[in-house]
Amino acid sequence: MEKDEAFMAEVLNRTAAPRQPSWNTGGLNSATEQVGNWFLNPNWDNSMDQSDPFESALSSMVSSPAAASNVPVSGENVMMRELIGKLGNICNSGDASCYSTPLNSPPRLNLSMVSLPNQTTLAPFSADPGFADRAARLSCFSTGGNFGGLNDPLMDSFKLSPMAGNSGSDKKNTGVSRSSSPENAESGVSKEESSVSQQIPSRNDAGTRKRKSIPRGKAKETPSPAAADDKVASENDESNSKRSKRDGAPAGNGNAKAANDGDEKQSKENSKLPEPPKDYIHVRARRGQATDSHSLAERVRREKISERMKFLQDLVPGCNKVIGKAVMLDEIINYVQSLQRQVEFLSMKLATVNPRMDVNMEALLSKDMFQSRGLLPQGIYSMDSSAQAFPFGYQPQQGQPLNNVIPNITETQFSMKTQGFQLPLINGFTDANPQVGSVWEDDLQSIVQMGFGQNQPQSYQGSITTGQVKIEL
Amino acid sequence: MDSQLLNPTSLKSRFTARFLRALTKINAPNPISSSSPTPREIFQRYRRIKVAADKSMAYSVRSRTTWSRATLSRLRTRSRHRRLASFGPRSSVTTAAVLKKTSSHGKENEGGLGVQAGELRELVPGGEAMDLCNLLDETAHYIKCLTTQVQVMKTIANLYSLE
Numbered sequence: 001m002e003k004d005e006a007f008m009a010e011v012l013n014r015t016a017a018p019r020q021p022s023w024n025t026g027g028l029n030s031a032t033e034q035v036g037n038w039f040l041n042p043n044w045d046n047s048m049d050q051s052d053p054f055e056s057a058l059s060s061m062v063s064s065p066a067a068a069s070n071v072p073v074s075g076e077n078v079m080m081r082e083l084i085g086k087l088g089n090i091c092n093s094g095d096a097s098c099y100s101t102p103l104n105s106p107p108r109l110n111l112s113m114v115s116l117p118n119q120t121t122l123a124p125f126s127a128d129p130g131f132a133d134r135a136a137r138l139s140c141f142s143t144g145g146n147f148g149g150l151n152d153p154l155m156d157s158f159k160l161s162p163m164a165g166n167s168g169s170d171k172k173n174t175g176v177s178r179s180s181s182p183e184n185a186e187s188g189v190s191k192e193e194s195s196v197s198q199q200i201p202s203r204n205d206a207g208t209r210k211r212k213s214i215p216r217g218k219a220k221e222t223p224s225p226a227a228a229d230d231k232v233a234s235e236n237d238e239s240n241s242k243r244s245k246r247d248g249a250p251a252g253n254g255n256a257k258a259a260n261d262g263d264e265k266q267s268k269e270n271s272k273l274p275e276p277p278k279d280y281i282h283v284r285a286r287r288g289q290a291t292d293s294h295s296l297a298e299r300v301r302r303e304k305i306s307e308r309m310k311f312l313q314d315l316v317p318g319c320n321k322v323i324g325k326a327v328m329l330d331e332i333i334n335y336v337q338s339l340q341r342q343v344e345f346l347s348m349k350l351a352t353v354n355p356r357m358d359v360n361m362e363a364l365l366s367k368d369m370f371q372s373r374g375l376l377p378q379g380i381y382s383m384d385s386s387a388q389a390f391p392f393g394y395q396p397q398q399g400q401p402l403n404n405v406i407p408n409i410t411e412t413q414f415s416m417k418t419q420g421f422q423l424p425l426i427n428g429f430t431d432a433n434p435q436v437g438s439v440w441e442d443d444l445q446s447i448v449q450m451g452f453g454q455n456q457p458q459s460y461q462g463s464i465t466t467g468q469v470k471i472e473l
Numbered sequence: 474m475d476s477q478l479l480n481p482t483s484l485k486s487r488f489t490a491r492f493l494r495a496l497t498k499i500n501a502p503n504p505i506s507s508s509s510p511t512p513r514e515i516f517q518r519y520r521r522i523k524v525a526a527d528k529s530m531a532y533s534v535r536s537r538t539t540w541s542r543a544t545l546s547r548l549r550t551r552s553r554h555r556r557l558a559s560f561g562p563r564s565s566v567t568t569a570a571v572l573k574k575t576s577s578h579g580k581e582n583e584g585g586l587g588v589q590a591g592e593l594r595e596l597v598p599g600g601e602a603m604d605l606c607n608l609l610d611e612t613a614h615y616i617k618c619l620t621t622q623v624q625v626m627k628t629i630a631n632l633y634s635l636e
Contacts, residue, residue: 301606308609315616329589332612336596339619346626347526350496351519353633 543599
C-alpha cells in the first residue's frame with residue numbers, strides 16, 4: 001500500500017543519514033558488537049554446533065576476498081553478502097558457548113572488518129544458507145538506495161545487495177522491509193536475533209496490514225555447518241530468482257565446502273521460503289531498542305495503534321493538523337458523538353415530517369443518492385451551504401406527486417430541486433414546531449446547534465422558539 | 474462522482490432499502506398529515522425511527538463487526554424487555570458478565586490514552602470488551618457506517634419534505 005511505502009521511505013530517509021558515519025568510521029565494529037550482544041541474548045533457544053564450521057566458513061570467507069580481489073566490485077559484493085549471510089547465522093544461533101571458540105579465526109580475515117574488537121561475533125560464520133537468504137531479504141529494506149554516497153566497499157556491497165534483494169520481493173519482503181526499514185544491513189542483521197513471534201489476528205479488514213519478516217523458524221532449521229559461499233549463493237539464487245549478480249559468485253569462490261547436509265538444509269529452506277509461517281508475526285527489534293519479548297510485543301502494539309490512528313485521521317475531517325494520540329482521540333470522540341447526534345436529529349426530523357407515500361421512494365433515492373454525495377463532505381454545515389445555494393424562487397410542484405416528474409428529470413435538474421428544497425424544508429420544519437411545544441425545544445435547540453453549525457446558535461435559538469427561521473446567509 | 478452508479482450491494486444501498494422499508498412500516502398506520510400529531514406521538518415515532526435506523530444499519534453490516542453484533546443484541550434485548558416485562562433481563566445480565574470477564578484483559582496496553590479510550594468505548598457499541606487496537610478498527614468502521622446513515626437519512630428527510 002502506498003501508505004506503507006511512504007512510511008518506509010520516510011523512515012529510510014530519516015535513518016539513512018545517521019548510518020553512514022558509523023559505517024565510514026569502521027562502524028562494522030559497532031554493528032558486530034551489537035551482534036555480539038545479540039548472541040548472548042538468553043532469549044535465544046537456537047543452538048548450533050558451530051565450532052568447526054566457524055573456521056571453515058571463515059577460511060572460505062577469507063579466501064574469497066583473495067579471489068575477489070581480482071574480480072571487480074561485484075565479486076566483493078557477493079563476498080560481502082555472504083559475509084552478511086554468515087553474520088546472520090550468528091544471529092540465528094542461540095548458543096552463546098559456540099562463540100568462544102573461533103577467537104583465532106578472525107585474524108585470518110583480511111577484510112576491513114578484521115579490526116573487530118569483539119571477535120567472538122564473527123566466529124560462527126558457519127554460513128547459514130538460510131541466513132544469507134534472510135540477509136538478502138533484509139537488504140531489501142533499503143528501497144531506493146539510501147546508501148547514496150557510500151564509498152566503502154562494504155557499503156557498496158550493502159548498497160548493491162538491496163537492489164538485488166528487492167527483486168524477489170513478495171509480500172513477505174515488503175513486510176520485512178517495512179518492519180526493518182529503519183535499519184542498515186548491519187543492524188538489520190542484528191535485528192535478526194530479536195525476532196518476536198506474535199499470533200497474527202486473522203482479519204481481512206481494510207485497515208489492517210500484517211507485518212511479516214523472515215520467519216524465525218528458518219533459523220532453527222539451518223544449523224548447517226558447512227555453509228559454503230557457493231551454497232549460500234545458490235540458495236539465494238533459488239530463493240530469489242532475479243538476483244543476477246549471484247550467478248558469478250559460485251564460480252568465483254574457490255573454497256566451496258560442499259556439504260550434503262548443507263544441500264539438504266537449503267532445500268528445506270527453499271521449501272520453507274515460499275510459505276512463511278502463517279500463524280505468527282515475526283518482528284525485529286530496532287537498533288538501540290530493548291529486545292526482550294515484552295517490549296517488542298509492546299512496540300508492535302504501539303505501531304499497530306498508530307497505524308490505525310493514521311487511518312482514522314483520514315476518516316475524520318479536520319484532523320490533519322492535530323498531532324498526538326490524545327488529541328486525535330478527542331477529535332475522534334467528538335466526531336462520533338456529533339454523528340450520533342446527527343442521526344438522532346434526523347430521525348426526529350423524519351418523525352415530524354409526514355411523508356406522502358405516493359412517491360416511489362426508492363427510485364427517488366437511487367437518483368438522489370448521487371447528488372447527496374455533495375452534501376456530506378461539508379459535514380454538518382451542508383444544510384447551510386445548500387440553503388445558500390438557493391437563489392431562485394423555486395416554487396416546486398409540492399402538491400403534485402413526483403412520480404410523473406421524476407422519470408423526466410435528469411440528475412442535474414434533480415440536484416437543483418433537492419438543493420432548492422432546502423429552504424422549504426426548513427420552513428416546513430418550523431411549521432411543526434408550534435405544535436410540538438415544549439417537548440423538544442431544548443433537545444431541538446441543542447441538536448440544531450450541533451446540526452447547523454456552531455456559528456449560528458443564537459439565531460436558531462431565537463427562531464425556533466418563535467417558530468420562525470431566519471437563515472443567515 | 475455524481476454520475477456514478479451506486480453499487481447495488483454497497484452498504485449504502487442495503488441500508489437505504491432496509492430503512493425505507495422500516496419507515497414505510499412505521500408511517501403506515503398514521504393518516505396522512507393528520508393535523509397536529511401530539512408530541513408524544515411524535516416522540517414515539519422518533520424513537521421507532523431511531524431504532525429502525527440503528528437496526529437497519531446493523532443488519533446491513535451483518536455480523537462482520539463487533540459493534541454491529543452488539544447493537545443487534547442490544548436491540549433484541551430491549552425489545553424483549555418491552556414485550557416481556559415480567560421476565561427478568563437475563564440476557565443483558567449474561568452479556569454484562571461476559572463483557573466483564575473479557576474486558577479486563579485487553580485494556581492493559583493503552584499507554585496514556587486510558588481516558589479517551591474509555592470514552593470511545595462508551596460511544597462505540599460493544600466497545601467495552603475490546604483492546605485499543607481493535608477498538609480503533611471498530612471505530613473506523615463505525616464512523617464509516619454512521620456517515621452513510623446520516624447521508625441517507627438526510628436525503629430521505631429532504632425527499633419527504635418535497636412532497
